[in-house]
Amino acid sequence: MTTDPIRETDDEARALARRLIEEAxxxxxxxxxxxxxxxxxxxxxxxxxxxxxxxxLISGLSAHSRALGQDPRAGLLLGEPGKGDPLAHPRLSLQLRAHPLPDTDPRRAALRARWLADHPKAQIYIDLPDFFFVEFEILAGALNGGFARAYRLTADDLT
Known part of the structure; x- marks a missing residue:
């Protein structure tokens, strides 16, 4: 008999997953x-x-941009491996739907400013005509919080 390794999602798991998203x-x-x-x-x-x-923020010339244009379903792995065993550090695998942000979206100016605050080196390409923002709609996630700490998360758990 095998035991399900997935734990019941709790507030600690939700908080860790949200922190991984916010800090990524x-x-x-x-x-x-x-x-x-x-x-x-x-x-x-x-x-x-x-x-x-x-x-x-992606280039319309990239392969992943063209792929998302054909099928907006995507996965995203977040979490930085620290020192030692990379599998001992928390990581979050997200299921997403990608939504390109139109240049006319009223949130674009504030998003651009926030992006540059977090990614200052993007200044050299952020205004090139082939670059655009994509908003990720988070659908679900799988959190590995470290050894024997696996959780399945819903969109509500992650937002």
Missing amino acids: RFGALAVLDPQTGFPAVSRVAVGPGPEGGLFT
Whole structure:
């Protein structure tokens, strides 16, 4: 008989997952390659908007941008490995839906300012015509809070 390794989600798990989202400045973004159907993974910058949420700034020339244009479903792995065993550190795998933010969105100016505060080196490319913001709609998550601390989280748990 096997034991389910997933623990019942509690407030501590919710808080850890939310902290991983709020503090993340990069992550591994998984998309579905429209030509092959296979997963493709890229490292992307991420961060919160001025009122929360989770965003990325991507180039329309990138493979992951084209993939999201075909299928907005994505995965995002957050969490920084510290010293020692990288599997001993908390990480969060999110299921997402990507929504490109139109240039006319009234939140864009505040988002741009927040982005530059968190990612100052983006100043050199943020206004290039092929770059745009994408808002991630968080659908669900899987939290590994360290050894024997696995949780499944809903969208409500994560927002």
